[in-house]
Amino acid sequence: MATKLKAQPYIKLQQIAEEIEIKNPNWDILDNTFSTQKTLFDYQQQALENALKILWKYFEDLQENKEEFAKIYKDLDIYEDLHIKLKGNKHAELLKEFFNVEIDNKGNEYIPFSEISNRMSFWMATGSGKTLIIVKLITLLHKLMKLGLIPKKEIMFLTYRQDLLKAFKKHVEEYNQGKSLENQIKLISLKDYEKEKNQKDFSNRVFIYRSDLISDERKENILNFRDYLENQNEKLIGNWYLILDEAHKGDSQESKRQNIFSILTQKGFLFNFSATFTEAIDIVSTVYNLNLNEFINKGYGKQIYVSNEEINAFKEKSDFNEKAKRKIILKNLINLTAVKKAYEKIKDENLYHNPLLIFLMNSVNTKDADLKLVFKELAKIGKNIDQNLFNEAKNELIEEFKNAKYTLGEGSYTLDFINEFVEKIDKNHIYQYVYNSSTGGNIEYIINPNQKQEIALKLDTSDKPFALIKIGDISKWIKENLTEYKENESYEEKGYFENLNNPDSPINILLGSRAFYEGWDSNRPNIITFINIGTGTDAKKFVLQAIGRGIRIEPLPNQRKRLDRLAVNNQSLNQKLEEYKKEIKTLETLLVYATNKKAIETILKELELVKKSEGFEEVSLWKNERIKKENLLLLIPSYAKNKEKIINQAYPVKFRMSKENLDILKIYFQLMPVERFILEYETDIETYNSLKKIVEESNKYIAIDKNRNYKDIKMLINSLINHINAETEDFNEFIPVNDKIVHFRKIKVRNDYKDKFVKAVEKVKDSDVNKANIIKETLKGQGIEGNIIENTIKSLLQQEIDDVKIRKLLQHYYIPIIYTKEKKDWIKHIINIESEYDFIANLLEIIDDIDKHYDWWMFSKLDEHLDKEIYIPYVNQGKTKKFIPDFVFWLKKGNDYKILFIDPKGSVYSSYLEKIDGYKSIFEENGKPKTFRINKGNSNLNVKVDLKLYTKDTVSAIAGTEYKKYWIDKKSMKNVFITSSKSLNSQSTK
Incomplete structure (x- = not known):
């Protein structure tokens, strides 16, 4: 649907969503519940929150005006490339039938992007639980329709394989459990649309089908899309809320099917879910990005190491390089043994998973199939391990891990921690940990008449299988490859593959092909080896998705983040993290091997494309050295669940x-x-x-x-029920801020601005504040005016790029502080709201006055998207939420200490009331801040927490006296800091 791009597309819609504030409280319908067994993870809630914001923008704010909605993409360099060019397009007539056509300055016809702009994409890594998001999205659409907030339309769900459709049905069944019929999702085959469409009550139904069976003709199972269009004013139109799950597989952007999906949503809305977006329209319209790179960086997946070693041996089908083949298989088995030894050490701690090795082959049933070659080597190693070859393989691994760094993940340290386990492995460990045996033996195989696609392998010296072959046609494979091996039969109700995630599963190795890489989830894979996987477009997607299959992590039951992320503010987990550091790192690593250098390059290229998909790169700023040099204690409140219900x-x-x-x-x-x-x-x-x-x-x-x-009324009562059942938080203790402020390490700068920006921040970082202060005092002594002094200091301590100010402030948590009056499309995670900019400008005017009143003081900008551990809890319409103010100040005078939160507002909204209520309920008593007496270091401190909202509007304009005292403006700002200094010795205590 689009021609070659002039520039790299980057994610736009998520950026827009994060800036939207929904101005209608009736849209506040999202909670974290899914089923009796599951709640949504933070990132799943965030994806849905972004979706709601865009739906509000499109349906309520812009009144379904696609032209206005498309304008949010206008600043993209590639905007023109998002139009559908009709010249040479084999589906031009089909498109012209449904969409408006325009003519460019060269006289060529095209469909403007605005015609298909009513869409959003969810770029979700394999294993991130996107099906839960899809099911929850369906329930949100139903609610919005019932409330009259979006138009009533039918919902359609399409995915491209029968097993994926089956998996979706299972998730819906889980969601429906325990819910009344009125609140259950009703799934109906799209083939039954004619029977169902005239039913009066369609409020909870969803039509489902295979996306690859939608076409422009009708056969036995193939459906004609025209049968699912509405006749409005003698014209057929698409009026669906259409949810696609990986429905672009096998399609190019110019495919007929992709055009059909756009037609089906001509007057509706398109929701597109995938782990592997490559088309520009999908990338720019991504409303939430948790692709492979983001998934790992946010701590939700194993970190990935792609071996530099080329596995050339399996390119050749002959036996001349049998030794090389056996050595690479042996390396895989040594790696698996190492990871299993790491797991054994922490098994009793109820941590992590039983590691698994996966071989993914290109060929299964050909004469010299890859599967046959791998099987032969596993059988020979199982019988006897050559000591010299074992030593050679082991030493090469140790040497590689000494200098290896993650391909995707934290690249600052090497993987030599794995060598702690590799070095201690001998031949017998391979039999023990991989083959489930005490000694070598002959291969036998196990078949189950109820499981037609799997063969289990065992040694005759063991009573347990160690490997599982999962392919399409086992009868042919057995006949051609296993006639000389002994057969056993199993009559278990469930197969080994179905039981793979059970803690007592004996399977340590999984062998298969592309046929089974989707539709199953496991935390277990720690090693994935690709044998002769190609480098074409399909192979690229396969490699990326297969790797995604291996990155899932679950250190603790139902906790899907790496342990260092879970251990924040958790002393017992921190102790385990310290005690089992090497074991944990090993289990949180996915080792990837590929047959040849081209295949490796394919993986690296795809991962690199994912990393840079936004057109932005991260730049890290510097924590203020003054904090460490002067040993400044920067405290923040932490919370615990309130034991009492609200009532x-x-x-x-x-x-x-x-x-x-x-x-x-x-x-x-x-x-x-x-x-x-x-x-x-x-x-x-x-x-x-x-x-x-x-x-x-x-x-x-x-x-x-x-x-x-x-x-x-039902929504009101349900919100009230949520309110009385809300799990509120209360103050627990004050803790050091440590690494809770992280956004300054994640400043995102567009590629074309990066070099200029890096030079500017480094120049400001290296500027001499002491020299600037001497000049300042000298100028003051000469009676020079304030503006001249300020401009002189600016020239020494500040740089500017495109009205973005980059300044060194010794009172700020990180250096430099970066602020601008309005958002710039080339930089993220800085101060870029007018009210915050004005606040900083006013603060700069009174810095000297504040200095005089305290022993020391510091402050920091907070980013609500990244600094989520610094907050004030509050309840809003039955939901517990986090209020993250824009700034936190630390003010110390003697033993008196104040944590002051300040949140600038562009104008006064009623939404601040709940936030102040939350602050008052925790940190005030009888209308005044409590004093908490604590012992930290060598000091007995009297700590208070205060909250102020800053506005450009005069405070006198704020109605009501109860909340007026929390507001400050430019005139009263200086007084807040001076009054704070005088009131630090208040006697209200806790």
């Missing part, structure tokens, strides 16, 4: 609703029978009584707010 708390967080809502609720509880209420809301008598108490004692539990007007 039993002394100062409960109030639920906000309009007066009209409260009046309706009072009538509702008078008229609604208890039994019917419990049935309707799937709740219990305790919840009913709690809700009734809230309504009866509304002064204590409800805050009247005209901006919180619910249109739907």
Whole structure:
């Protein structure tokens, strides 16, 4: 659908989503629940939150105006390339039938991008749980339709293989468990559309089918897309909410099927999910990026090492290089033994997974099939291991790991930690850890009449299998390759593959082909070896997805992050992390081998493409050396779950609703029978009584707010139920900030600005503050005016690029501080909001005054997307949330210490009320900040936490006296710091 690109496409829609603030509280419908067994991970919630923001923008804010929506992409260098060129397009007539056609300045016809802009993509790594996101997205679409917030349209789900369709159905079944019929998702085959479409109630249904069976003709199982269009004003149009899962497989952007999907959503909306986007339109419209690179960098997957060794031996099918073949297989078995020894050491700690080695072959059933060659070597090694070859393989591995660094992951350290285990391996360990035997022996095979696609392998010296062959046609393979081996039969109900994730699974090696690399999930793979996989487009996607199959990690049950990420603020996990450092690193590593250098280059190229898909590169700034030199103690509050439910708390967080809502609720509880209420809301008598108490004692539990007007009584009551069941947080202790502020290490700069930016920040970093201060004092002594002094200091300590100011401030947590008045499309994770810019400008004017009032003080910008460990908890409409203010200050005078959060606002919104309520409930007593007496280091400190909201608008314009004291402006800002200095010795204690 697009011609060759002039520039590299980068992710745009996610950037837009992160800047959107939904201005209608009725859209606040997302929670983290999925089923009785599962809740959504943070990144899954974030993906759905971004999706909701874009849906609000398109349907409510822009009123389904595709031309206006397309304008958000206008600043892309490749915008023109997103149009569908019709010259030479074999599907031109089909497209012209449904979309508006325009003519460019050369007289060529094209379909403008705006015609197909009503879409969003989810770039989700294999193993990230995208099916959960799809199912949850469906429920959100149903809710939005019921509330009248988006138009009522049918939902269609398409994926390209039957097993993937089956996996989707299983997830829906899991979601439906325990829910009333009204709240369950109803799946219907698209073949039954005609029967179903006239049913009055379609609120929870989804039509499903195989994407590869949608065409422009109708046969037995192939469906004609025209049968699923609506007739409006004598014209056929597509009016679906269409969800695609890997539905682009095997298609080019110019394919008929991709055009059909656009036609089906002409007046609807397209949601595209994949682990391997390569087309520009999918990349720019990505609303959430958790591709392989991001997945690993965020700590959700194993880190990847692709071996530099070329496995040339398997290119040749003859036996002349049999020794080379055996050596590479032996290396794989030594690696597997090493990782299994690491696992054995921490097995009793209930950590991690039983490691697995996977061989993925190009050929299975040909005369000299790759599978046959690997099998032969496994059989020979199983019978006897040549000591010299073993020593050679082992020494080469040790040498490689000494200098090896991750291909994808933290590249700052080498993989020599694996050698701790490799060095201690002898031949017998291979039999013990890989072959499940105490000695060598002959291969036997096990078949199960109920499992037609798998063969298990064992030694005759063991009673347990060690390997599993998973292919399409085992009968042919047995006949051609296993006639000389002894056969055993198993009649277990479940096959070995189905039991692969069980802790007691004996299978250590999996052998297969492309046929089984999708549709199954496991944490177990630690080594993947590709045998003769090609370098074509399909092979590239296969390699990338197969690697994605191996990166899943689960250090603790239902915890899918690497242990160092889970150990934050967890002393016992930190102890385990320290005690088993090498074991953990080994189990969190995926070793990848490929047959030839071309295949390796393919992998590296694909991974590199993923890394740079946004057109941005990360630049890390520097933590202020002053913190370490002066041993400054920078504390932040940490929290623990509140043991009391909201309704039993002394100062409960109030639920906000309009007066009209409260009046309706009072009538509702008078008229609604208890039994019917419990049935309707799937709740219990305790919840009913709690809700009734809230309504009866509304002064204590409800805050009247005209901006919180619910249109739907059921949504209001469900929000109230969530509110009383919300798991609130309370203050636990103060902890050092340490590495909780991370955004300054992840400044993203567009490639064409990177070199210029790096030179500027390095120049500012190396500037001499002491010299600047001497000049400042000299100029003051000469009676020079303030503006001249400020401009002189700027010239010494500041650089500017495109109105972005880069300045060295010794009071700031990291150097340099970077700020600009408005967002720039070439840089991310800096200060770029006008209200924050104004705040910094005003702060610079009073820095000298603040210095006079404290022994020392520091502050830092916080990024709500990256610095998530520094926050104030609050409850908003039944959901526990984190308020991450834009700035945190640390102010110390004697033993008195204040943590001051300041959050600039462009204008005053009612949304700040819940955030202040959250702060008050934890850090105030009788309207004044509490003093917490703590012992840190050699000091007994009196610590207070304060909160201020900064606005350019005058504070006098803020209505109501209860919240007015939390607001400051330019005039009152200086006084806040001076007053803070005087009030640090308040006697309110905890």
